[in-house]
Amino acid sequence: xxxxxxxxxxxxAADELAGLRERFVLDEAVYLDGNSLGALPAAVPGRLDxxxxxxxxSLRIRSWDESGWxxxxxxxxxxxxxxxxxxxxxxxxxxxxxxxxxxxLVGAVRLAGEGRDEILVDATTFPTDGYIAQSAARMTxxxxxxxxxxxxxxxxxxxxxxxxxxxxxYRTGRLHDLPxxxxxxxxxxxxxxxxxxxxxxxxxxGLDAHGVDLAVGCTYKYLNGGPGAPAYLYVRRDxxxxxxxxxxxxxxxxxxxxxxxxxxxxxGAVRGRVGTPDILSMLALEAALEVWDGVxxxxxxxxxxxxxxxxxxCVGAYVPEGVVESLTPAAHAERGSQVxxxxxxxxxxxxxxxxRGVVGDFRSPDILRFGFTPLxxxxxxxxxxxRVLAETVG
Amino acid sequence: xxxxxxxxxxxxAADELAGLRERFVLDEAVYLDGNSLGALPAAVPGRLDxxxxxxxxSLRIRSWDESGWxxxxxxxxxxxxxxxxxxxxxxxxxxxxxxxxxxxLVGAVRLAGEGRDEILVDATTFPTDGYIAQSAARMTxxxxxxxxxxxxxxxxxxxxxxxxxxxxxYRTGRLHDLPxxxxxxxxxxxxxxxxxxxxxxxxxxGLDAHGVDLAVGCTYKYLNGGPGAPAYLYVRRDxxxxxxxxxxxxxxxxxxxxxxxxxxxxxGAVRGRVGTPDILSMLALEAALEVWDGVxxxxxxxxxxxxxxxxxxCVGAYVPEGVVESLTPAAHAERGSQVxxxxxxxxxxxxxxxxRGVVGDFRSPDILRFGFTPLxxxxxxxxxxxRVLAETVG
Numbered sequence: 001x002x003x004x005x006x007x008x009x010x011x012x013a014a015d016e017l018a019g020l021r022e023r024f025v026l027d028e029a030v031y032l033d034g035n036s037l038g039a040l041p042a043a044v045p046g047r048l049d050x051x052x053x054x055x056x057x058s059l060r061i062r063s064w065d066e067s068g069w070x071x072x073x074x075x076x077x078x079x080x081x082x083x084x085x086x087x088x089x090x091x092x093x094x095x096x097x098x099x100x101x102x103x104x105l106v107g108a109v110r111l112a113g114e115g116r117d118e119i120l121v122d123a124t125t126f127p128t129d130g131y132i133a134q135s136a137a138r139m140t141x142x143x144x145x146x147x148x149x150x151x152x153x154x155x156x157x158x159x160x161x162x163x164x165x166x167x168x169x170y171r172t173g174r175l176h177d178l179p180x181x182x183x184x185x186x187x188x189x190x191x192x193x194x195x196x197x198x199x200x201x202x203x204x205x206g207l208d209a210h211g212v213d214l215a216v217g218c219t220y221k222y223l224n225g226g227p228g229a230p231a232y233l234y235v236r237r238d239x240x241x242x243x244x245x246x247x248x249x250x251x252x253x254x255x256x257x258x259x260x261x262x263x264x265x266x267x268g269a270v271r272g273r274v275g276t277p278d279i280l281s282m283l284a285l286e287a288a289l290e291v292w293d294g295v296x297x298x299x300x301x302x303x304x305x306x307x308x309x310x311x312x313x314c315v316g317a318y319v320p321e322g323v324v325e326s327l328t329p330a331a332h333a334e335r336g337s338q339v340x341x342x343x344x345x346x347x348x349x350x351x352x353x354x355x356r357g358v359v360g361d362f363r364s365p366d367i368l369r370f371g372f373t374p375l376x377x378x379x380x381x382x383x384x385x386x387r388v389l390a391e392t393v394g
Numbered sequence: 395x396x397x398x399x400x401x402x403x404x405x406x407a408a409d410e411l412a413g414l415r416e417r418f419v420l421d422e423a424v425y426l427d428g429n430s431l432g433a434l435p436a437a438v439p440g441r442l443d444x445x446x447x448x449x450x451x452s453l454r455i456r457s458w459d460e461s462g463w464x465x466x467x468x469x470x471x472x473x474x475x476x477x478x479x480x481x482x483x484x485x486x487x488x489x490x491x492x493x494x495x496x497x498x499l500v501g502a503v504r505l506a507g508e509g510r511d512e513i514l515v516d517a518t519t520f521p522t523d524g525y526i527a528q529s530a531a532r533m534t535x536x537x538x539x540x541x542x543x544x545x546x547x548x549x550x551x552x553x554x555x556x557x558x559x560x561x562x563x564y565r566t567g568r569l570h571d572l573p574x575x576x577x578x579x580x581x582x583x584x585x586x587x588x589x590x591x592x593x594x595x596x597x598x599x600g601l602d603a604h605g606v607d608l609a610v611g612c613t614y615k616y617l618n619g620g621p622g623a624p625a626y627l628y629v630r631r632d633x634x635x636x637x638x639x640x641x642x643x644x645x646x647x648x649x650x651x652x653x654x655x656x657x658x659x660x661x662g663a664v665r666g667r668v669g670t671p672d673i674l675s676m677l678a679l680e681a682a683l684e685v686w687d688g689v690x691x692x693x694x695x696x697x698x699x700x701x702x703x704x705x706x707x708c709v710g711a712y713v714p715e716g717v718v719e720s721l722t723p724a725a726h727a728e729r730g731s732q733v734x735x736x737x738x739x740x741x742x743x744x745x746x747x748x749x750r751g752v753v754g755d756f757r758s759p760d761i762l763r764f765g766f767t768p769l770x771x772x773x774x775x776x777x778x779x780x781r782v783l784a785e786t787v788g
Contacts, residue, residue, distance in 0.1 A: 025447070025451040025452075027452065031454065033454065033455050036455055037450075037454055037455045039451075039454065040446065040447070040450050040451035040454075044446060045443060045446045045447050045451070048442060048443075048446055048674070049439060049442075049443060052434065052438060052439045052442055052620070052678070053419070053434070053439050055621075056431075056434050056620055056621055057419040057433075057434035057439070058419075058421065060425065060427065060431055060433065060434075060753070061427050061430055061431045061753070061755065062748075063621065064621075069621055069622075095489065095490070095493065095669075096489070096643065096668055096669025096670055096672070097669055097670070098641065098643030098644065098645075098668045098669035099489065099493055099641060099643075099668060099669060102640075102641060106533075123655075126644075126653075127644050127647070127653050127654060127655065127657075128643045128644035128645075128669065130655060130657075131642045131643060131644060131647070131657040132641065132642065132643060134642070134657060135639075135640055135641065135642055139500075139533045139534075139640060140533075146655070171653075218670070220670070226446070226450055226673070226674050227449075227450055227457065227458075227463055227670075227673035227674065228463075228669075228670045228671045228672040228673045228674075228676070229672070229674075230672065231669070245529075246496075246529055246533060247492065247493060247496060247526065247529065248525045248526065248528070248529055249490065249492030249493075249522045249525060249526060250492065250520075250521050250522035250525060251492075251522075253521070253525070257758060258758060259520075259521050259565075259757065259758050260521060261517075261521065261524060261540070263521075263524075263525040263528060274490055274492045274493060275489075275490025275491055275492035275493060275522065275622075275625070276490055276491070276612070276614070276621075276622045277622045278490075278622040278623070278624065278672055278675045279620070279621035279622045279675075280442070280620050280621065280622075280623075280674050280675045280678055281672045281673075281674045281675045282622070284446070284674050354456075359454070359455070361455065363653065364651060364652060364653050
């Protein structure tokens with residue numbers, strides 16, 4: 001057994017989070033794609049079966065009240081809240097991330113008020129944020145300016161209404177400095193909208209502590225909610241009264257069953273709701289979130305950094321120099337919970353890795369992505385992944 | 395046994411659709427709320443369990459390709475298409491009805507072109523359509539005019555860009571004349587957007603035959619897709635190239651995995667997609683749609699009219715005159731698949747009906763709604779419902 005394999009074994013033995021793996025359905029593969037689709041939490045199949053057979057099949061419409069269907073978006077939002085550093089009453093679950101980006105960005109421009117007609121967007125963003133930001137700009141009479149996150153501070157000006165940024169870059173895994181960027185945006189009188197898709201559930205976010213204005217995120221990566229599980233929208237409490245949604249569906253009405261012709265927005269986070277909540281997916285997510293019971297995000301972050309450090313070390317030891325290049329920052333303060341390696345023929349390499357039981361993913365044009373989910377990935381997994389990678393590219 | 399009960403028995407014996415009831419999970423109650431939440435199709439629990447345990451739990455991300463997750467929105471759209479009289483390639487499933495109303499209405503205004511800055515909306519609409527239409531009008535610089543459906547023809551003018559109408563009124567059950575209204579809208583140079591929530595799966599719609607421009611609908615009423623199941627968007631084939639979505643998420647990109655900075659819309663119905671599809675709910679819907687195998691919508695319509703006719707007859711025979719008043723048109727050409735009865739203390743009456751195993755619903759302020767789903771409601775159910783109603787209000 002190599003020295004690294006021995007160290008991996010010791011680290012696993014000392015890992016206080018190691019037991020959480022039992023809360024998931026996993027197999028022999030090393031699953032390093034939880035940053036794309038989280039593994040199945042063991043509680044989900046049974047819960048969903050109850051939702052389908054009893055709540056839908058037997059109680060039917062009574063479940064809107066009796067099974068808590070109607071209030072699921074805000075109840076599940078409150079369950080996500082501590083994971084992203086938010087007090088209760090500021091998050092609702094529903095719709096896709098893209099739709100929530102639209103709500104958040106149009107809402108932010110309206111909150112910014114007259115005379116501010118420019119939106120800045122992370123130039124390296126996952127594409128959908130950029131596409132939706134373009135539409136939000138077009139429909140609010142704003143100009144959209146793509147700006148690299150480290151140039152945001154210089155780009156801010158008196159015209160800036162809102163800035164849409166990713167907490168962690170989807171390709172490189174770079175963690176952006178949410179506290180200082182948010183402070184700079186506020187100093188310029190603009191609103192900060194953060195996309196937490198690649199950070200929520202992997203590291204502390206601190207939405208309330210850092211005064212973030214609006215945020216969105218998906219729930220199918222580190223939150224393990226299932227394929228295409230509903231996303232969420234955070235609106236800071238003191239902005240909620242003035243939040244003016246571009247998608248004011250009946251679920252956001254102050255009295256949804258009053259069936260009024262005139263729209264009157266509900267108070268609170270509920271104002272971010274739109275249409276009838278997607279109950280099957282939503283309650284699967286609720287069951288999935290139980291894996292977080294008793295888990296501290298700080299402990300998850302500590303293990304995540306240890307895992308990515310160890311992976312980079314193993315790759316350095318096993319893979320011949322020059323074959324792969326890490327795009328993920330070495331500094332902890334700049335690293336999310338994934339490692340991106342640039343590599344020739346990355347698509348073909350990833351295919352072979354998957355065949356050999358090491359599951360990451362490929363991102364165009366030349367990137368191998370490996371996500372490290374501290375709830376179910378261990379150090380021996382990491383050592384094995386690096387070893388198989390070395391054999392595959394060697 | 396009363397004469398009506400005898401007739402009910404005979405009608406059930408002669409009903410060619412009676413066997414379809416076995417495709418659902420039902421109990422002793424008379425379920426007349428399928429116009430709110432369709433009953434559970436028997437195929438759903440097993441299918442969803444496979445989706446969760448095998449497709450998500452075991453195949454994980456491979457399922458995006460191998461289990462057909464990625465193409466589900468258009469594949470399931472094609473399964474809905476024949477039920478609403480559409481050829482394949484014009485419907486995508488996803489998002490809520492409200493979100494799809496926004497896409498359709500903004501898309502319609504953009505298709506209408508310069509100089510048209512007015513949206514007409516059904517003044518009696520289910521509220522969400524009106525709220526979303528208001529937002530669509532605001533964000534496209536249009537004026538919104540609520541108009542009763544029978545006044546639409548007179549209200550149309552050279553400024554009209556688009557008209558949003560409900561095929562069946564959610565309260566009264568009135569069926570609007572889609573062919574002639576669509577023709578009138580076209581004659582005025584405007585686009586017709588239809589909301590099919592209360593007609594799809596209950597009666598023939600004929601989207602293609604009548605040249606409807608855009609349409610939306612939910613899938614949890616007569617299509618039995620489950621609570622909050624994803625809605626759908628129809629864009630007529632010859633408009634698709636110019637359809638300009640206000641929610642151009644990455645799923646609508648010509649090359650979604652190219653991760654391009656510049657947005658380039660996909661061809662076809664796929665252009666109506668937005669974010670990552672909500673797979674659990676979507677594949678539950680796909681299983682639910684199997685109940686339509688071999689079923690003709692025309693036969694469903696014939697039975698639906700026979701059921702509502704018979705219900706009105708039984709109510710007339712059993713309930714003392716003046717106690718309830720039907721708001722549902724007597725003429726078949728103006729009737730959907732529900733009966734709305736105005737009644738004093740309607741909320742309390744419905745509560746007692748539900749306790750006695752007759753499940754309809756209450757709509758503010760004074761309406762008892764009874765939906766008739768020909769796939770699983772029989773004539774004896776109808777007679778029993780009217781009898782219990784008479785005992786309850788008597």
